Amino acid sequence: MDLPTLLRKEALTVRRNVGLFVVLLILIPAMLAGVTGVYERTIPEDVPVGVVAADEETTDEELAVVRTGVRFFATPVSYDSMDEAKAGLEREEVYLVIEVPSGLSEEGEPANFTVVSDRTIVPFSEPANMSANILDSELDRQFPADVSVEQERMNEDRVLTEYLMAAALVAFIFVYAMVFVPYQVRGERLVLDRLQTTSRLETVVASKVLFYGALTTVPVVSVGLVGRWMGFDMAILSPLTLVTVALTFVFLSAVGLAILFALRLGRSALFANVGLVFGLVGLSSLVYPVGFFSTTRKAIARALPTHYATITTRSGMLRDTPATLYADYVLILLGSALAGLFVCWLSIQYYTRRR
Template sequence: MDLGAFFKKEWFQFRRNIGVILIVLVLLPGAAAMGTAAFQQTIPEDVPIGIAAQDETVAETDMATIQAGTALYASPSRYDSRAAAEKALEREDVYLVLLVPNDTFEERADANITMISDQRLAPFREASNYTASVLDYQLDEQLPSDVTVTHERIGVQHSLSEYLIPTALLLVVVLYAFVYFPFELYRERDVFERVELQSRIETAVLAKIAFHSLLLIIPLTVFQLVSLSAGYRLSHFNPYTIAVIAVTFVYLTSIGGLIMFLSKLRRTGIYLNIGVMTGILALSSFVFPVGFFSSVRKTIALTLPTYHSMVMVRSTMMKGVSLALFSPRFELLVGFTVVMGVLLRASINYYRRAK
């Protein structure tokens, strides 16, 4: 049997399981999208801040002093220019940018520090106003000049519900990859033994991943309809969002399939997948950005590909940015997907030898 034959088999299987498919790909996305309205604002304790000079006349002592002063209540990082700092802001590497003037050490001089925040980062919008007040007071106390912090806001303001729509969409992808897809493999465990007589298990699994990847157009459409009805300004069907979701689904289903074949397609594999999914949802900082949590949890989230998938989906949907902004992060995500595909094939070989 070739890839086309397996693809037809998946289509007939889809028709037989239309009830479950409707629940997973229509009702669940709709409920997840509408459920974003239940979340409220919160205040982070340790804010990642980007620091850049306002112009070339700014001295190193000014930069070092502002960095040291903000380190007491934030996590400052230095950038070579305003443009570089604003790109980091778009990537959610930092949540604020401070532009340092050259007169912070002049006695009674008016030192105007510009603080830039992105209004599209909805959970941090209220916190940014609070941070501006703290910076204004603290820096004015620490420096000999009269410091004034001017708050500059960029980006179109989004509600928290809008901000959480990409989170809900990726949540559906994770559930589909770690719950429904492994169950499909478990349910067809007897079929795979017969497949080896005419073709290879790898071809059947590849067809299954490809077919279910195409089915993701259904939850994307549901989310788009919910967004339109709610008046949300989000772009679900831009090519960058679709590319990230497709890559994410492939590496997640590869992990799910890897677990199933290592467990020899037993029910234990389903439970293990649910456990892995729970860990991913708990540690990937899907709802609030990593800057809202402890340094340990932030480090864990930054090592998980699902966190970076979330940031890229959110940025491409809400900000309209291209994946070039996330290079080489997206390339690393594709590389990780390839590695998971290789490991999935190795697990199938293990399953074949074990049987």
């Protein structure tokens, strides 16, 4: 066949698989462009920062002025006590806590602010130092008192590799649940009809979710062994980590399978899932704190269950804190998993009726 004939043959292939090419050539590039578009700046200006009074003598006016000064480089969040503020720090509700002393209006008197940060958030270590310096100069300019800023750091020292291992584990679960599992189910599409003569399609899908979900312990252990070999002290098999990984897998595999059956086991479903994985990795704040780049990205991340999966996985691995501190995050993941399973069931019903 000559070249024009071969080109017409390829054009017919595109017409027969128009959905696949729309996803591959339009949707995935558009999603990738959208992800990069929310990175508005490289210096944090919207990071949530806790503000708390040092004692009962600190006035509401002093707290209000400090919150105004903090808005220069962050978004202030008020707390009633230092214990609540530190809990918010470990839950990654905020990434700094500023303790405000009293007597800020007394000229020449010493006023010692304390800025608390978490060593676990390794990418924020330098921005934390920069924020403390900005706070020192801003508050010294605004108050008559002689302002000084001291830094306090919580939890053990961590290196970037430890921090990224937790993020890498979550990213792997994204790919494993949303791409590998649907790929395995699609690979058996020719025998699914025969299997339905002896069992329900929902049961077949549930068996795959349970089987491949149980196998998630293997990569968890693998990451832990590599960490041990590198000399890191990570609680890789903590109950919080294992429960979070399991619920995240169920949620994402249910979503991936729902897309697969909604698109009637077509190849375009796999490409759609790949594009969604790229989006989740970019928007869930796996590495940088929420608000580090833009208010838009902060709002998106806080709306995604995968953001809370990242926090609880990282906390289970790297923080020596009670799992109950993240109980509401785990409930978010549980509710998301149940909702995902329901959507997957609806998608299977649609596929069965349209078959």
